[in-house]
Amino acid sequence: MGVVLANGARVNFVQLDHEDPEAEDIVMIHGLATNLAFWYLQVAPELNRDYRVTLYDLRGHGRSERTASGYAPEDLARDLEALLDQLGIERAHFLAHSFGGVVALNFACRAEERFLSLLLADSHIGAVREDADREDWDPDGRCRQILDRHDIALDTQDPYFGYRLLKVVAGLRLRGEPIPEELQGLVNPLSGGCSARTANQWFQLLDETSAEQELTGNDNLPLERLSELSLPLLAMYGEESPAMSTGQRLLSIWPHAHFRRVREAGHFFPMTRPQEVIRGQRALAAGELAQPASPRRGEQEVRRFRSDRLQRYQGAWYFDTREGGMQGPFSGADEARAKLNRYLADVTGRSVALTS
Amino acid sequence: MSGAESVGERVVREIVEDLIQDWGLDLEEPIGRETLLVADLDFASVDVIQLCVAVEEHYERKMGFQDLLMHDGSYVEDLALGEMIEFISKKLEDGSV
Numbered sequence: 001m002g003v004v005l006a007n008g009a010r011v012n013f014v015q016l017d018h019e020d021p022e023a024e025d026i027v028m029i030h031g032l033a034t035n036l037a038f039w040y041l042q043v044a045p046e047l048n049r050d051y052r053v054t055l056y057d058l059r060g061h062g063r064s065e066r067t068a069s070g071y072a073p074e075d076l077a078r079d080l081e082a083l084l085d086q087l088g089i090e091r092a093h094f095l096a097h098s099f100g101g102v103v104a105l106n107f108a109c110r111a112e113e114r115f116l117s118l119l120l121a122d123s124h125i126g127a128v129r130e131d132a133d134r135e136d137w138d139p140d141g142r143c144r145q146i147l148d149r150h151d152i153a154l155d156t157q158d159p160y161f162g163y164r165l166l167k168v169v170a171g172l173r174l175r176g177e178p179i180p181e182e183l184q185g186l187v188n189p190l191s192g193g194c195s196a197r198t199a200n201q202w203f204q205l206l207d208e209t210s211a212e213q214e215l216t217g218n219d220n221l222p223l224e225r226l227s228e229l230s231l232p233l234l235a236m237y238g239e240e241s242p243a244m245s246t247g248q249r250l251l252s253i254w255p256h257a258h259f260r261r262v263r264e265a266g267h268f269f270p271m272t273r274p275q276e277v278i279r280g281q282r283a284l285a286a287g288e289l290a291q292p293a294s295p296r297r298g299e300q301e302v303r304r305f306r307s308d309r310l311q312r313y314q315g316a317w318y319f320d321t322r323e324g325g326m327q328g329p330f331s332g333a334d335e336a337r338a339k340l341n342r343y344l345a346d347v348t349g350r351s352v353a354l355t356s
Numbered sequence: 357m358s359g360a361e362s363v364g365e366r367v368v369r370e371i372v373e374d375l376i377q378d379w380g381l382d383l384e385e386p387i388g389r390e391t392l393l394v395a396d397l398d399f400a401s402v403d404v405i406q407l408c409v410a411v412e413e414h415y416e417r418k419m420g421f422q423d424l425l426m427h428d429g430s431y432v433e434d435l436a437l438g439e440m441i442e443f444i445s446k447k448l449e450d451g452s453v
Contacts, residue, residue: 035400040405041421063402
């Protein structure tokens with residue numbers, strides 16, 4: 001662990017070394033109102049088998065310094081650049097969640113050559129947040145009902161709904177009021193929502209600095225600029241997340257990127273479903289992500305999200321067939337993956353036989 | 357705190373005291389095995405991680421703290437220093453990571 005001085009702010013980081021000094025680097029960037037602990041216990045140790053891992057606290061978060069200003073995504077991208085420079089990291093894989101992805105994309109727009117790859121986990125961008133025509137992310141009103149049950153008067157379609165909900169829950173925590181479990185699940189499963197100190201830190205950040213204005217201001221990510229990025233990219237979005245609308249829009253501007261829907265998951269799936277992120281990162285880095293399935297006869301070629309076909313249910317592993325069935329159980333993910341590959345080879349073989 | 361303090365206890369206590377030295381906490385009891393990280397010391401998640409990293413740096417080895425801090429895919433709500441000390445002692449004794 002250590003501290004670097006980045007553009008006038010002390011930035012806290014942790015590095016997990018790799019036994020191979022030639023191992024590639026991966027840098028993980030957390031979202032708003034959390035800290036490097038978001039990655040530390042689950043995703044970081046697993047990916048440390050493959051990479052030297054660097055985790056850090058964004059300015060104003062965790063143990064990094066709270067400064068009067070410097071919270072715009074462009075500024076935070078400059079902090080990231082300074083951190084990398086001081087740690088001697090020339091190029092790296094980047095894994096970024098939520099607002100951390102906005103920071104990573106700002107950095108990519110300035111220094112794409114420093115990216116070996118980017119896994120973008122449920123990041124929402126301003127160009128889509130502000131779009132009045134975006135789809136309703138809560139069409140069956142599940143989230144709305146949870147808010148109603150706890151007398152929380154927030155509009156789920158507010159462009160910054162997630163941010164405002166964070167503030168409400170942090171307020172409950174600060175006042176020592178219990179945070180209902182179903183509300184915690186919407187905000188952050190980290191340490192029971194967040195500790196009183198984290199909540200207090202979040203309020204101080206919003207009250208005593210220009211962070212609120214800067215964090216919800218222009219994120220400097222117009223779609224035209226993003227469309228110019230060509231780095232290896234995997235975008236993963238929770239099926240039940242407000243950010244899904246950004247994923248849908250990015251799908252239309254990044255023909256080279258891979259898109260994964262995390263089924264029955266909300267915004268915080270890197271914590272609740274870390275294995276899916278770990279598998280995604282490994283497949284992205286190894287260039288093993290499957291290209292979009294070729295259209296069946298009579299279907300038009302339409303780009304769409306794919307779901308990971310492996311899933312864990314009641315301790316056993318299964319894979320989904322193309323027809324929507326479930327095959328299994330298998331004792332582990334490796335066995336399920338091997339059976340899936342055999343199944344796909346059979347299907348492809350049959351398809352060739354039918355069309356030849 | 358009862359009995360003589362072991363080396364492991366002293367290491368963890370000193371790391372904790374270093375972490376909280378400028379927090380201005382008004383502790384009713386001295387830091388010991390019964391001290392709870394969140395309820396008594398107001399630890400945030402990042403402080404727990406900082407403690408884990410400092411312990412790993414002290415012993416120059418990975419401890420696999422995820423086994424201590426996560427149960428059934430969720431973070432534990434709180435942790436007594438004694439639990440952490442016992443976990444570390446066991447790791448050091450059996451050499452497992």
